[in-house]
Amino acid sequence: xxxxxKGIAKIDGLSIATGKPAxxxxxxxxxxxxxxxxxxxxxxxxxxxxxTAEAKKLAGVVCILTHKDVPKVRFTLAGQSYPEPSPYDRxxxxxxxxxxxxxxxxxxAVNEKIALQARDLIKVEYEVLxxxxxxxxxxxxxxxxxxxxxxxxxxxxxxIKEKNIASSQKVEYGNVEEAFEQCAVVVEETYYTQAxxxxxxxxxxxxxxxxxxxxxxxxxxxxxPFHVRRQLARALQIPASRIRVIKxxxxxxxxxKQTTVAEIFPxxxxxxxxxxxxxxxxxxxxxxxxxxxxxxxxxxxxxxxADGTIRAIDIDALSDTGAYGEHAxxxxxLVGEKTLPLYNKTKALRFVAHxxxxxxxxxxxxxxxxxxxxxxxxxxxxxxxxxxxxxxPSEIRLQNLIKAGETCLPYEGKLLGSSSLHRCIQxxxxxxxxxxxxxxxxxxxxxxxxxxxxxxxxxGIAGIDTASAEIRLQDDGNYTLLIGSTDLGTxxxxxxxxxxxxxxxxxxxxxxxxxxDTDVSPYDPGSYASSTTYVTGMAVVKAAEDLRQQxxxxxxxxxxSIPEEVEFDGKIITTLxxxxxxxxxxxxxxxVLGAGKCQLVGHGTHGSNVSPPPFIAGFAEVEVDxxxxxxNLVDYVAMVDCGTVVxxxxxxxxxxxxxxxxxxxALYEDVRYDQKGNLLTNSFMQYKIPCRKDIGNxxxxxxxxxxxxxxxxxxxxxxxxxxxxxxxxxxAVYNAVGVRITKLPITPEKVYMGMYK
Amino acid sequence: xxxxxxxxxxxxxxxxVPDEMLADTLRRYGLLSVRQGCxxxxxxxxxxxxxxxxxxxxSTLAYRVSGKRVxxxxxxxxxxxxxxxxxxxxxxxxxGFCSPGFILTVLAMKHELKNPTEExxxxxxxxxxxxxxxxxxxxxxxxxxxxxx
Ligand code: FES
Ligand code: FES
Numbered sequence: 085x086x087x088x089x090k091g092i093a094k095i096d097g098l099s100i101a102t103g104k105p106a107x108x109x110x111x112x113x114x115x116x117x118x119x120x121x122x123x124x125x126x127x128x129x130x131x132x133x134x135x136t137a138e139a140k141k142l143a144g145v146v147c148i149l150t151h152k153d154v155p156k157v158r159f160t161l162a163g164q165s166y167p168e169p170s171p172y173d174r175x176x177x178x179x180x181x182x183x184x185x186x187x188x189x190x191x192x193a194v195n196e197k198i199a200l201q202a203r204d205l206i207k208v209e210y211e212v213l214x215x216x217x218x219x220x221x222x223x224x225x226x227x228x229x230x231x232x233x234x235x236x237x238x239x240x241x242x243x244i245k246e247k248n249i250a251s252s253q254k255v256e257y258g259n260v261e262e263a264f265e266q267c268a269v270v271v272e273e274t275y276y277t278q279a280x281x282x283x284x285x286x287x288x289x290x291x292x293x294x295x296x297x298x299x300x301x302x303x304x305x306x307x308x309p310f311h312v313r314r315q316l317a318r319a320l321q322i323p324a325s326r327i328r329v330i331k332x333x334x335x336x337x338x339x340x341k342q343t344t345v346a347e348i349f350p351x352x353x354x355x356x357x358x359x360x361x362x363x364x365x366x367x368x369x370x371x372x373x374x375x376x377x378x379x380x381x382x383x384x385x386x387x388x389x390a391d392g393t394i395r396a397i398d399i400d401a402l403s404d405t406g407a408y409g410e411h412a413x414x415x416x417x418l419v420g421e422k423t424l425p426l427y428n429k430t431k432a433l434r435f436v437a438h439x440x441x442x443x444x445x446x447x448x449x450x451x452x453x454x455x456x457x458x459x460x461x462x463x464x465x466x467x468x469x470x471x472x473x474x475x476x477p478s479e480i481r482l483q484n485l486i487k488a489g490e491t492c493l494p495y496e497g498k499l500l501g502s503s504s505l506h507r508c509i510q511x512x513x514x515x516x517x518x519x520x521x522x523x524x525x526x527x528x529x530x531x532x533x534x535x536x537x538x539x540x541x542x543x544g545i546a547g548i549d550t551a552s553a554e555i556r557l558q559d560d561g562n563y564t565l566l567i568g569s570t571d572l573g574t575x576x577x578x579x580x581x582x583x584x585x586x587x588x589x590x591x592x593x594x595x596x597x598x599x600x601d602t603d604v605s606p607y608d609p610g611s612y613a614s615s616t617t618y619v620t621g622m623a624v625v626k627a628a629e630d631l632r633q634q635x636x637x638x639x640x641x642x643x644x645s646i647p648e649e650v651e652f653d654g655k656i657i658t659t660l661x662x663x664x665x666x667x668x669x670x671x672x673x674x675x676v677l678g679a680g681k682c683q684l685v686g687h688g689t690h691g692s693n694v695s696p697p698p699f700i701a702g703f704a705e706v707e708v709d710x711x712x713x714x715x716n717l718v719d720y721v722a723m724v725d726c727g728t729v730v731x732x733x734x735x736x737x738x739x740x741x742x743x744x745x746x747x748x749x750a751l752y753e754d755v756r757y758d759q760k761g762n763l764l765t766n767s768f769m770q771y772k773i774p775c776r777k778d779i780g781n782x783x784x785x786x787x788x789x790x791x792x793x794x795x796x797x798x799x800x801x802x803x804x805x806x807x808x809x810x811x812x813x814x815x816a817v818y819n820a821v822g823v824r825i826t827k828l829p830i831t832p833e834k835v836y837m838g839m840y841k
Numbered sequence: 842x843x844x845x846x847x848x849x850x851x852x853x854x855x856x857x858v859p860d861e862m863l864a865d866t867l868r869r870y871g872l873l874s875v876r877q878g879c880x881x882x883x884x885x886x887x888x889x890x891x892x893x894x895x896x897x898x899x900s901t902l903a904y905r906v907s908g909k910r911v912x913x914x915x916x917x918x919x920x921x922x923x924x925x926x927x928x929x930x931x932x933x934x935x936x937g938f939c940s941p942g943f944i945l946t947v948l949a950m951k952h953e954l955k956n957p958t959e960e961x962x963x964x965x966x967x968x969x970x971x972x973x974x975x976x977x978x979x980x981x982x983x984x985x986x987x988x989x990x
Contacts, residue, residue, distance in 0.1 A: 097929035100937030101944065102921050103874025103914040110873045283972050285878040285886060285938040335876075335938030336973055367879045573936030573973050733932035740975030741935060768883035768970070776963045776976045 087585045087592055088796050091733035094575045095597065096333070106333035108305045112291040112362045117146055119349050119363040120199040122189040122206050123373060124181035127215035127443040127761030128227060131179050131208060134189065139205035144198035147357055148206070149190040151177040154352065155321040158234050162410035162448070163308035163342035165548050165609050167238035171250060171409040173230050176319055176348055181210075182229055182407035183445050184761050185373040192353045192361055215443035215761050219404035220381060222248045222440040229407060229441035241413040242438075250405050251413035251439040255420065257493035258432030263396035266431075267387030271468045275384070275461040276827040277810075279404070279755035280377035280748070281765070282450055283773045286335020287370040292350040293360035300327045302351050305334040307341040307570045308610030309600045315344050316351055327351075331600035337572045338745070339449035342612040343410050345374045371766040375448030376755050378415050378439070379404040382461035386469050392480045394427045394469070399462070403439040403454075408446035412439035415447070418454030421494070422540055422697070423462040427484045428492035443761055449612060451745065452806040455541050460828065463537035463811035468824070477815070478509055478518065481538055488789065501696050502799070504787040505538060508701040508723035512536070515721045515783055516703040523819035529710050532718070535815025536703045541804035542695035543794065544615035550691030551615070552606035553623040555584055555595075555631045557684040559676045561669035563588065563595045563631075568608025569620045570600050574802060575734035576616040580624045582730060583795055587628035589654025606687075614698070614800030617730060621795035622690040631686025635668070638675060638684060642666050696791045698799040699725040702743075702808025705780075708820040713836025715817055717747060717780040720809065724784065727791035727799035735801055739784045742805025748774045750810040754829050844907035848872075849916030855903065863889070863898040863906060867913060874914045874941040878970065885969035888942035889913050895949040914941040920948055927985050933978030939971045947983055956989060 100106055136148045154176040162170035177187055189206055193199035216225045230245050237243050242252030264270055290304040300322070306312050309329040317324035334341060350361040365374070380403045387396040401419045405412035420435030452459075470477035486492050488503045513519065516534055524533025554566040565584050571577040577597045585592045598604065608620055636647045639657030643650060643664045650659050658665040676683050705719040722739050729735050752772040756764045765771035790797035814825045823838030843854050848870075857866050864887045867875045877899050878884035887899040890912040914921050921944050925934070934940045943966070950957065950965045957965070962983055971979065 091932070093929045094932065094934070097932075097934050097937070098922065098925055101925040101928055101934040101940040102918065103876075103941035103944075105873040107876075107938065285884065285936065285970070285972050286876070287878070334936065336936040338972070367881070573934075573938075575932065575935075731932075733930075737932040737935060737974050737978045740977045741973050742975070744975035745972070767881045768879050769881050773970065773972060775967050775970060776980075777967055779976060782975065782977050 085586055085796065087582045088730050089728065091731055092578060092582060092592060094578045094734065095581060096577065100333055107286060107335055108289045108291055108303055108332055109364060111303055111332055113293065113360045116291060116360040116362040117192040117194065117353060117357065118196045118199050119353055119361055120191045120203050121187050121349065122191065122203050124184060124186040124188055126181065126210055126212050127184050127217065128213040129181050129210040130213060131181065131188065132211050133209045135207040136189065139202040142198060142202050142205065144194040145202045146192045146194065146359065147353060148202065149177065149352065151179050155319065157318060157321060158236060159315055159318045160410060161315060161344040163311040163344065163610055163612060166314060169239050169241055169413050170411060171235060171237040171243055173235050173408050176352065183443050184763065185445060186407065190349050190353065192357065216248060216441065217443060217757065217761050219379065219402065219440050219442050222442050229443060248441040249438055250409035250441050251416065253413065253417060254436045256434045260396055260398055260432040260434040263432035264385070264387045267395050268390035269469065269472050270385065270387045271465060271472050272385045273465055273468060273826055275382045275464060277380050277382065277457040277460050278828050279379040279447065280450060280753050281371055281755055281771055282338040282340035283771065284336030284338055284340055287367055288346040288365040288374055289363060290347040290350050291362040292354040294354060294358060300351055300354060301330065302327065302347055303330045303332060304347045305341060306331055306344070306347065307337045307572060307612055309602050310568060310607055311610055312344050312347050313602045316348065319348055320352060320355060328603045331570050334570060334572060338451045339453065339612060340374060342610065343375050343448040367768065368766045371771060372445060372763045375410060375446050377450040378447035380419070380457045382419060382457060384461045384465040386465045388469055388473065392473050392475050392483055393429045394484045395430055396432045397424060397427065397430060398434045401437040403437065404442055404447060405439045406442055406444045406446035409441065410446055410448045415449065415454040419458035422455035422542065423458040425492045425494050426486060426538065426540055428486040428490055429484050430493055433493050444757060445763065451742065451803050453803060455539065456807045459537065459539045459807040460810045464814055464826070467815045476522065477536055478513055482506055482509060485538065501694070501793060502727055502789040502791040503699055504725040504789040505699040505701060507787040508699060508725055509538065511785060511787060512701040512703045512721050512723040515785065516705055516719060518703065521705065530707050531710060531820040532705065532707050533816045533820035534703060534705045535812045535819055536701065537808040537811035537815065538699065538701045539804060539807035540697035540699050541614055541800065542697055543618035543800035544692055544695055545613045546695040547693050549609040549613065549615055549619060550689060551608040551620040551623045552689040553620065553627040554606050555627045555686040557631060557635065557672050557675065559673050561672040563590065565595050565597045565624065566605050567597065567599050567620060567624065568605035569616045570611040572611055574738055575731060576611065579617055579730045579734065580621060583621055583624050584628045587625060587632060614803045617798050618794050618800050619690055619692060621798060623688040625795045626688025626690055627686040630688060631684060634684045634686060635671065639666055639671055642671060642674065692793055694793055696793060696799050698727065698801055698804045700804050700808050702812045704809065704812040704816045706813060706816040706820060708817060708835065710821065710839065713832035713839065715751060715830055715832065715835060717813060719781050719783065721783045722805065722808065724786050724801065725789050726801040727789050727794050728797035729786050729788055730796065730798050735786065736784050738801050739805045740782050743782055743809055744774050744779050746806040746809030747779055749828060750813040751829050752778065844904060846906050846908065847910040849912055857903040859904060861903045863901045863903045866903040867898060872913045872915055876938055876941060878939065885946065886939050886942045888945050890945060890949060895946045914945055917948065924948065924986050928979065928982040931978040931982045933974050933982050935973030939969065943969045943971065943979065951987060
């Protein structure tokens, strides 16, 4: 291959790195109205009265909207294909406010200062209600977070509003209790994984205006432009044909921008006033009023034969979805879906899960999407099992893990298409020095030790998400690739162009990429669920192949031959006998010149009925200070199977970035509330994401496999990378000082208390 | 009120409000490379140079640059591009939102430190957060740039 597999620099890399205007705020008109939101100071309250009269009198205030001014149709902000499995539990502004920070009024003014002044002048009287703050007792709480009659879900996801349950599910294969009875060893543990903030550097923002035809244009930093358009149409009660959503460059997303957060407010203001409007969330708002990872309690029971063959797994998960149910059912389902297929010698499996409403900021999609939480719980339990059996934890995995060509209970006979996970484990052990270092070494007041975990994710949403791509042959022989996916910075625009360039045998420079404008791009569900390389990638390959066929046909016609008798080398179409040829450039301009012509456009649409998992084996080496409980991560090795590596440089950064986010989850990050439901971690002072000094050394390696259903054999990589650090580091800490951390993050305090309790 | 400064090597008069932060002034004057990632001077995204020293423009009153030299990445495009090439070759700019502030800090470090060790590099850049890249690729690019591999 010429272009696929090469570490090509990102096509927009230089321009974004050197600060060219490319992001939402850079594009907003200088005269746009500035929007600020008045937010609830109470975790749960009913608005009795709102008085905006004083605020409206302020010069420069253009409009103030309250729950009386907005459509009364419930919707969800989850970025999912329609019909969404998330409950329709929101109004743009509701009489009931459900968390500290929930929206009460929208203020639009000519500048920020006036908007803020006006916000202070609005008087609201609340009837304060008893909030549901503890997710473990939410089902018995007398308060109902969503008492409304029009609460609605497109599917039966087990929503029981009286018990604050947003979703309940259960899957079982075989007879679990019987399988456990036959096991020689059974281990069990309950884990808590905390809420995590996305903390992308560009906060939420959107900008809107009316185009000359009176259509609403929304420019937004979003991962899901097409879903945003659909949600806006429903929430604002206008036809989708009147809305255009444009996604410029976006400053990070990590799933946060898979939930629509800010777009509705400027859109509504523009509709009401006819004027351009923008909203820029500050960091505190982003922490307080967007979404976070679902905090969970996960109970795992694992049973094995005396030789280490894992026979039964039982998982019980409880997920805190917060005030609204975005991604409630889907995130918690991945706790089981992405852990149970890993160990395939099992006779019985059970997965029971509930997601509950509480009066805290809603949870949503975040890189790893439930698999992260599940991996921490299940992998920690596998490590515990290895200890109970006195086995090397890497050996127990090599013995039990699914291989390519095998099946497992949840796959119901379907075979795994590709995996190099066994090789990843072998190589990872070499790189970390497992043989010499396992389990650990006492250095006096410090101990060094190693730990490990493996994980899988998926590639796209099987049977649901379908993406399209188009490639145009332009008049001068170059190409324009039109896609609807969002490059979060990962380089997906570049990777997709690489695929098109490969098929069309053309240099990358010859392909211009235009991404994500709902008026121009073909439909794409958006960039989430690790789908862009795999799903949109396949659509691009199909589009390129389609165009290639058309070039052959059109070329053959010009050469008075038939398509079977000509060939195309990327530049010239030649008859097989070599007698006649026509250059692509000439073919291109002849295709758009004169009467009866037709420009060549290749189309591709792709959805997959499987979601092939990428795999990782992660190894951590830590140094624990026995006097303070401080854990220093010395070295982290991630060995990755993402199928064919389309761009090694970009893939490597994806792994390093994801691992660091996983290290954050393992050691530092924690979304915390006080007893009244106020978010305590509302700035980078309280919410600690890793900085350069916190991460030690990270080594990344790839063991390529070939995924038969993927473009050029590729699978996904974006999410799987975040899953292993927490269980691997927890394992290393246990091997160092014998403290089993079951509640993330692993703080010095917990380690210390564990050592000396 | 008005202040005089040398902005990207040009003497200019800026119209400001007394409580305005420099980051806002600069963006208002079209220097859109200046980004903000926090409200608490924690992230380093808004870094510009004041008299050659990397400074957080989100927490510097615009008034204070009166009579000083202010440099944004627009003012050092050549030097910035030279390093950016290496950063991009590593793939170590992802969303790129943190890059201008980060690059300005790297360039300032190059001017300030002679043959820095890896530890010194990491220390100098600790205040520049990046949520995407995991920092390792940035470090590789810096080492190449400084020729200290
Ligand atoms: S914006 Fe974060 S330090 Fe200035
Ligand atoms: S590249 Fe996205 S924050 Fe650094």
